[in-house]
Amino acid sequence: MADSSPSPAIGTGALSLRQWLDRLSARGDLAIARDGLKLRHEIAAVAKKLDGKQATFFPDPDGAHAIPVVSGIVSDRGWMAEALGVEQDGLLAHFQHAARHPIACEEVPQAQAPAQEVVHTEVDLLRQLPIPTHNEHDSGAYITAGLLISRSPESGIQNVAIHRCQISGKNRIGVLLLPRHTDHYYRMAEKQGKPLQMAIAIGVDPATLLSSQAIVPVDYDELEIAGALHGKPLQVVKCTTNEVRVPADAEIVIEGRLLADEREEEGPFGEFPQYYGERARRHVIEVDAITHRHGALFHTIVGGGLEHLLLGAIPREATILNTLQGSFPGVKDVHLALGGVGRYHLYVKLDKRQNGEGKNVILGAFAAHYDIKHVVVVDTDVDIHDPQEVEWAVSTRFQADRDLVVIAHSQGSKLDPSTEDGVGAKMGLDATIPVDAPEMKYKRIRIPGEDALDLDALLTTARDWRQAGQRAA
Incomplete structure (x- = not known):
């Protein structure tokens, strides 16, 4: 070896x-x-x-x-x-x-x-x-x-x-x-x-x-x-x-x-x-x-x-990423969220090439490790290490009657008290943009030059807004 x-x-x-x-x-x-x-x-x-x-x-x-x-x-x-x-x-x-x-x-x-x-x-x-x-x-x-x-x-x-x-x-x-x-x-x-x-x-x-x-x-x-x-x-x-x-x-x-x-x-x-x-x-x-x-x-x-959560999450992420990439080359990254105790909630970043791929990735993720309970698949413009970004993708790109996957009576974690001896339901949310969506429909807003700003060069250390306003006048 x-x-x-x-x-x-x-x-x-x-x-x-x-x-x-x-x-x-x-x-x-x-x-x-x-x-x-x-x-x-x-x-x-x-x-x-x-x-x-x-x-x-x-x-x-x-x-x-x-x-x-x-x-x-x-x-x-x-x-x-x-x-x-x-x-x-x-x-x-x-x-x-x-x-x-x-x-x-x-x-x-x-x-x-x-x-x-x-x-x-x-x-x-x-x-x-x-x-x-x-x-x-x-x-x-x-x-x-x-x-x-x-x-x-x-x-x-x-x-x-x-x-x-x-x-x-x-x-x-x-x-x-x-x-x-x-x-x-x-x-x-x-x-x-x-x-x-x-x-x-x-x-x-x-x-x-x-x-x-x-x-x-x-x-x-x-x-x-x-x-x-x-x-x-x-x-x-x-x-x-x-x-x-x-x-x-x-x-x-x-x-x-x-x-x-x-x-x-x-x-x-x-x-x-x-x-x-x-x-x-x-x-x-x-x-x-x-x-x-x-x-x-x-x-x-x-x-x-x-310490407990990260030690379990990081090796699992590496294994799950390896497993998913073997079947879905468009998978770029995965993250086991700490809000899901580093085991149960998986976020997947996908460079989606065709409609339906997000749901297939969800099914692949459930097969990658039985602990996974909820999966959210997002596009590459979403930071999967930021829960607020993932929630934003769900709120603006997901529709429950179209993008929800639920699997009942499946093997999960026996340490999840909501299961029955480790048997419970799994849920996947495909929060990716449809491949054929019009370009401007899902385009994220941005301000030109925002990322390159040098705030130290543009802001002063003044604390009195009245004096600053008088100088400007």
């Missing part, structure tokens, strides 16, 4: 987590909290208050932990692009290229891996790690920014994903596994009556964090996508208690096993749609060891915040 083809959006190179924190700090985008903020609710409240404005660094959590907490480190789309070393308008192309041209990892000896500078084989998760409790009705402390890395019992190929992880005991974690790749590997191991070897890497660089959300086929190691985003092999190291390979410079690694045939109560937990995921009997991890760097950092993501 490895490939060294240059990215079409290559920039200055992705930054490590600590380099990225230095960058944010240097320009005032990293807020430093006072010592000792509480892990229960207080840290999450501060992080949410600063969501999208500043990342946050919390020293001495609870007044009892030497490991600081960080949050909100990629809570802005421009920040994510900058951390990866590309311009914002090249972010999707860069991610598309990395997914198509992964770079194989480079394994390093354990003695050279910062992630294993400190090793704990006697485990007490809440004593050894500063794990916050976020929302009012969350069932306890949760690891929310950990990459759960599992290894196929048959091929040895790894999978990387983020799952919500509830601390259930000193060495036990309840985890929600949706029917995706981690669950696929787990079922393979469970059929053999064996636990699934796994690890949770906490505190990784932004590129590796983003790669974990790639939508790729099973047996496709997302850490190789991380390497492609970096432009060089990602260094990995074998865990101290199992065969799983983890990022060698991760801040913290929890090593363990997903137990066969065991389930325990997990939830509720505040999820990305900004509702609680329900309580139910879930899979169980038994922890064998914790390793970490000297001076480690603990990254937490506040559920439903911008």
Whole structure:
């Protein structure tokens, strides 16, 4: 799978987590909290208050932990692009290229891996790690920014994903596994009556964090996508208690096993749609060891915040764009709106060539990912990253009896509380101009020279309009 083809959006190179924190700090985008903020609710409240404005660094959590907490480190789309070393308008192309041209990892000896500078084989998760409790009705402390890395019992190929992880005991974690790749590997191991070897890497660089959300086929190691985003092999190291390979410079690694045939109560937990995921009997991890760097950092993501939404949205956008462009070359860009929690509302920019194409694009978008609930297709003159522009296109170019597509009883997101166990309706709005419309009917108004104005040269600093009027007279 490895490939060294240059990215079409290559920039200055992705930054490590600590380099990225230095960058944010240097320009005032990293807020430093006072010592000792509480892990229960207080840290999450501060992080949410600063969501999208500043990342946050919390020293001495609870007044009892030497490991600081960080949050909100990629809570802005421009920040994510900058951390990866590309311009914002090249972010999707860069991610598309990395997914198509992964770079194989480079394994390093354990003695050279910062992630294993400190090793704990006697485990007490809440004593050894500063794990916050976020929302009012969350069932306890949760690891929310950990990459759960599992290894196929048959091929040895790894999978990387983020799952919500509830601390259930000193060495036990309840985890929600949706029917995706981690669950696929787990079922393979469970059929053999064996636990699934796994690890949770906490505190990784932004590129590796983003790669974990790639939508790729099973047996496709997302850490190789991380390497492609970096432009060089990602260094990995074998865990101290199992065969799983983890990022060698991760801040913290929890090593363990997903137990066969065991389930325990997990939830509720505040999820990305900004509702609680329900309580139910879930899979169980038994922890064998914790390793970490000297001076480690603990990254937490506040559920439903911008960091959570963007990490899910950007890889999905890249995948959906790639899928749509395969059938519709006129599709120029896509955007999963944050008002649709970065999952449910898709805006598509289309260079329309014939009538009816917009509706076909809507159907293609629904097929691209089952989470998509509402699709709006607009022309190339509309900025799909500006919700007001999209709403304007709907208000002036859409007629419900002509341009509306509704599909009932289709698969959607189980975390959407308006569905019935994930089954609901989908709606598409074709807000594109008819190909045969008279030229002036839909021509947008503009003032000549507006875009080229130098306002500093044309306006004064005067504050008194009466004096200014007298001078003119």
